[in-house]
Amino acid sequence: MHPKALLEACTGLVGEMLKLEHPADAVVARYFRENRSLGSRERATAAETGYAVLRKRALLEHLASSGSGPRARRLAILAFAGPRDLLQGALSADEQAWLAQCDAVAAADLPEPLRHNMPAWLAQALQEQVGEDFWALVKAFDGTAPLDVRVNALVGKRDEVRQELAAAGIESTPTPYSPWGLRIAGKPSLGKLDVFTRGAIEVQDEGSQLLALLLDARRGQMVVDFCAGAGGKTLALGAAMRDTGRLYAFDVSAHRLEALKPRLARARLTNVHPAAIAHERDERIARLAGKMDRVIVDAPCSGLGTLRRNPDLKWRQTPQEIEELVAKQTAILESAARLLKPGGRLVYATCSVLPQENEQVAAAFSQAHRDFQAVPVQAALQQLKAPAAADLCSGAEGAFLRLWPHRHGTDGFFAAAWERAR
Numbered sequence: 294m295h296p297k298a299l300l301e302a303c304t305g306l307v308g309e310m311l312k313l314e315h316p317a318d319a320v321v322a323r324y325f326r327e328n329r330s331l332g333s334r335e336r337a338t339a340a341e342t343g344y345a346v347l348r349k350r351a352l353l354e355h356l357a358s359s360g361s362g363p364r365a366r367r368l369a370i371l372a373f374a375g376p377r378d379l380l381q382g383a384l385s386a387d388e389q390a391w392l393a394q395c396d397a398v399a400a401a402d403l404p405e406p407l408r409h410n411m412p413a414w415l416a417q418a419l420q421e422q423v424g425e426d427f428w429a430l431v432k433a434f435d436g437t438a439p440l441d442v443r444v445n446a447l448v449g450k451r452d453e454v455r456q457e458l459a460a461a462g463i464e465s466t467p468t469p470y471s472p473w474g475l476r477i478a479g480k481p482s483l484g485k486l487d488v489f490t491r492g493a494i495e496v497q498d499e500g501s502q503l504l505a506l507l508l509d510a511r512r513g514q515m516v517v518d519f520c521a522g523a524g525g526k527t528l529a530l531g532a533a534m535r536d537t538g539r540l541y542a543f544d545v546s547a548h549r550l551e552a553l554k555p556r557l558a559r560a561r562l563t564n565v566h567p568a569a570i571a572h573e574r575d576e577r578i579a580r581l582a583g584k585m586d587r588v589i590v591d592a593p594c595s596g597l598g599t600l601r602r603n604p605d606l607k608w609r610q611t612p613q614e615i616e617e618l619v620a621k622q623t624a625i626l627e628s629a630a631r632l633l634k635p636g637g638r639l640v641y642a643t644c645s646v647l648p649q650e651n652e653q654v655a656a657a658f659s660q661a662h663r664d665f666q667a668v669p670v671q672a673a674l675q676q677l678k679a680p681a682a683a684d685l686c687s688g689a690e691g692a693f694l695r696l697w698p699h700r701h702g703t704d705g706f707f708a709a710a711w712e713r714a715r
């Protein structure tokens with residue numbers, strides 16, 4: 294493809310992504326469906342350019358306030374993710390001179406908002422929590438997430454799977470915190486490997502693996518994954534249960550649950566019962582009240598722990614929407630808790646880094662439910678033989694799981710746990 298056409302394609306995608314109307318990954322997928330002439334390398338360049346604009350939006354908008362031509366083109370030039378000589382081949386002489394001027398700007402001397410590239414409310418919320426680590430966190434959120442897989446214990450052992458991957462030319466190392474995980478070197482495509490097609494591995498962030506581990510789902514138990522979505526946690530729980538007992542996978546999105554079904558088959562799980570529910574008080578749920586050994590609420594949340602993968606979220610979320618989410622999270626947790634039998638364990642989890650969606654929801658639940666005893670996550674993970682559990686937790690006695698990209702290399706995650714009084 295001619296460099297000019299490639300830059301046009303990048304500009305078109307940047308323009309769509311900056312509308313911020315839909316999740317960035319959905320915008321990218323639609324753009325490629327509608328622009329079928331783009332080859333795989335061109336798609337990668339366009340997508341990386343678009344994501345780079347979202348990551349550095351404040352800085353790039355500032356730089357793009359000079360120059361001429363459409364704004365999306367200026368931003369695509371500044372963030373262009375392909376080879377530099379190719380970009381030069383697409384630019385007019387004026388654009389080349391303007392780009393050289395922008396290159397000469399020392400980003401380190403710019404005001405803070407142009408360096409952290411976040412809305413003020415979010416930067417403040419993060420600064421309040423991580424203090425002097427703030428810039429390390431900004432850097433980590435700007436980076437790419439590693440490729441982690443969870444080894445399906447039903448199908449293989451971690452060491453054996455690691456050797457099998459090595460035989461296929463793929464290097465990996467055991468994840469530092471999750472006993473189920475391997476961190477894959479580079480970004481090889483895994484989908485066609487035998488180890489993948491026969492269900493021995495599933496792509497899953499190490500942090501997500503730890504949330505499922507924390508539930509401590511065991512053989513023969515009755516378990517509910519209340520917000521199962523496409524089933525990332527469900528698959529991990531089913532394997533922990535050794536495909537015995539009964540695992541209900543609820544979600545309000547029938548569409549997401551559909552995506553779970555082929556994954557269940559590949560993971561060789563037969564103990565999972567997916568069920569679309571209308572809302573958290575659906576009467577199907579009422580029938581299971583008091584019968585469950587384990588319930589996990591992987592709540593709908595702002596997703597602000599996943600900015601490495603979804604940088605659009607920092608521009609698409611608003612404090613008002615966070616408030617609405619907190620009300621939803623509280624209602625779901627309340628309903629889900631009713632399902633537990635005495636002695637049963639409840640886990641509330643998010644992939645948010647905001648205290649409102651995390652500690653505050655957990656504290657309000659504890660306050661309102663004296664029959665639920667908080668289980669310190671640190672002790673629970675230590676019992677489950679998770680290495681370095683103390684490093685993963687925050688609050689008095691390691692009350693909560695609190696994962697951060699700059700400290701743990703995972704997405705940002707939170708979890709709290711309770712046991713229902715006997």
Ligand SMILES: C[S@@+](CC[C@H](N)C(=O)[O-])C[C@H]1O[C@@H](n2cnc3c(N)ncnc32)[C@H](O)[C@@H]1O
Pocket residue numbers: 501519520521522523524525526527543544545546549570572573591592593594625
């Ligand atoms: C964080 S995602 C779940 C991700 C999933 N557990 C995984 O590991 O792949 C949250 C899910 O909650 C679902 N959800 C939203 N409102 C809900 C409700 N009232 N009851 C149950 N699920 C709900 C959403 O459809 C979404 O799939």
